[in-house]
Amino acid sequence: MLESIEKLLVNLGQLFTTPLLYIGDTNISLSLLFQLSIYLIIALLLGRIFKNLLTKVLLVKLGIDKANREAISTIFSYGISSLGILVILQTQGFNVSSLAVLAGGLGVGIGLGFQNITKNFISGLNVLIERPIKIGDFIQLENDLGFVEEIGLRSTRIRTLQDSHVIIPNGMLIEGKIHNLTYDNFQGRIEVDVFVSDDSDPVLVTEAILMAAYMEPAVLREPHPKVLFLGFEDNAFRFQLWAWVNEIYNEPLYMSSLRFSIQHNLDKQGVLVPWDHFNIYFHHPPHSKNSESSPNTILHGLKNYESISDKPLSARDLLKQVTYFENFTNLELRKLIEVGYRKRLKRLDFLFHEGEPGDTFYIILSGSVEVFVEKINKHLITLKAGKFFGELSLMLGIPRTASVRAIEDTILFAIHKKGFEKMLHENPELAEVIVQEFGKHQEELLERQNELREMGLVDAQEYDKNILVWVRNRLKNLFNLN
Known part of the structure; x- marks a missing residue:
């Protein structure tokens, strides 16, 4: 019995040690293949451990960002694994140079059989590098x-x-x-199509859409939202809102929120979307007196604008109440509205303090603000919805002479110097329109000029007895006009 077991063990030993083939001077046996398998598994595991160590510990301490950590650790782990495999082969008696010759001989066949795998492997290296x-x-x-x-x-x-x-x-x-979509950063532009009835006021539509954009917290103020008038459809005007956000991957959520807000604003202004139309057809008998006219008369169903009791104040209409903008055309007013933005104030929030640069013009769309002298805590006036302030400060660069804070939750329409300057550069003729409007109120301008002289903001070189020449030059200097 023992002799049989010993004989069996000898035969098994011979089976595992008997050479199966020769590669160079190295004989390949089952035992060698088993050892190589164990060693290779260990080498691959060490490569994976080394990759995790690089990704989660070493490269983190060096302050390298996640994307670079992944690329560096992947390349290094494959390099370590490849080096480990070569070391194992060398220690097991393989002549690596002879393996290279064998690999070269098999390369063509392997390449043809596994060309997709090879292509993806090389592509992976390209992506990582x-x-x-x-x-x-x-x-x-x-x-x-x-x-x-x-x-x-x-x-x-x-x-x-x-x-x-x-x-x-x-x-x-x-x-x-x-x-x-996020090559440099996660910022991106979303585009929302808006269709309205072809009897709508384009300026009012622009304002309603922009109001929706500025009320969406995710929308960036710079670049500022834009509204494009893309064309005419059947019974409809087509507009498109461009809005920039920091997290473009949330586009579906932002689009939904903006559509809700736009629809709400359009509805409050009495603006119809095309599917709000209803058509009434009158069919005339073939021999009626009206048989020579069109067989169908189409009437559009329109909302009664005057019946909307809570219609919000329009920035366009309020701008026309500003002395210096009252003769602007709708197209010129639309440009003002496009460079403007909406600003929210909570109760007791300060809008600005006295002495700060007067670089923004405001119109109160809802709520109210208090104007007061902060140093002595003296109340000057309360301004409610529909009132405006700061237009001369914006256009003449006059510092704030008082502080302003919200009495209640307030929404303001604002035009900042940067946007106003951009508009004047794109439409240089508007600067002269403003100068001519200033000319109708020379007494007020003289007072403002004297205030600036007393504060040392107008020197002798800038001073000009012709008030319109002075205003024209000041606009050029403030807004870098040619």
């Missing part, structure tokens, strides 16, 4: 839209907005067209 995308980017590839979560040598994993995962071969990333 050139970095057209990186971990955390928000990308669109064909119909797939999501965040890049992992970049491997063969494929890249993307997490979609629906929280599913898409595995994309790296070859597609190199050969396909990638829309990287």
Whole structure:
């Protein structure tokens, strides 16, 4: 019995040690293959551990961002694993140079059989080195839209907005067209189409859309939102809102919120969207007196604007009450509205303090503010919805002579110097329109000029007895006009 067991063990030993083939001077046996398998698994595990150590500890301490950490650790881990495999082969007696010859001989056959794997492998290296995308980017590839979560040598994993995962071969990333929505940052522009009845007031529509944009917390103030008039559809005007946000991947949420707000504002202003129309058709008998006219008469159903009791104040109408803008055309007023923005104040919030630069003009759309001298706590006046202030401070660069704070929650329409300057550069003829309007109120201008002289803001070189020449030159200097 013992002899049989010993004989069996000897035969098994011979089976594991008997050479199966020779590679150079090295004989390959089952025992060697088993050892190599164990060593290779250990080398790959060490490579994975080294990658995690780099990603989560070492590179974090060096202050390297997540995307760069992932790329660096991936390349290093594959390098360490490859080096470990070569060391293992050398220690097991393999002649690496002879393996290179063998690999070269098999390369053509392997390349033909595994060309897609090879292509994805090389593409993965390109992605990691050139970095057209990186971990955390928000990308669109064909119909797939999501965040890049992992970049491997063969494929890249993307997490979609629906929280599913898409595995994309790296070859597609190199050969396909990638829309990287967050290449430099997560800021992006969203576009909302708005259709209104073709009998609507375009300026009023522009104002309602911009109001919605400025009331959306996610919308950036710079670049400021824009409204484009894109054209004429059947029974409709087509507008488009451009709004910039910091987190473009939340576009569906922002679009929904803006549509709700736009619809609300249009409804309050009595502006119809096309599907609010109703058509009434009168069919005339073939032999009636009206048979020569069109067989169908179309009437549009319109809301009665005057019946809207809570219609909000229009910045366009309020601007026309400002002395210096009262003769502006609707097109000129629209340009003012486009460069303006909405500002919210909570109760007791300060708008500005006395002595600060007078670089913004305000109209109160809702709520009220108190104007007072802060140093002596003296109340001057209370301004309510529909009132405006600061127009001369904006256009002549006059510092604030009093402080302003909100008495209640207040919404203001504001035109800042930067936006006003941009408008004048784009429409230089408006500067002369303003100068001519100033000419109708020369007594007030003389008072303002004297105030500036007393504060030392008008020197002898700038002073001119012709008040219009002085205003024209001051506008040129303040707003860098030619």
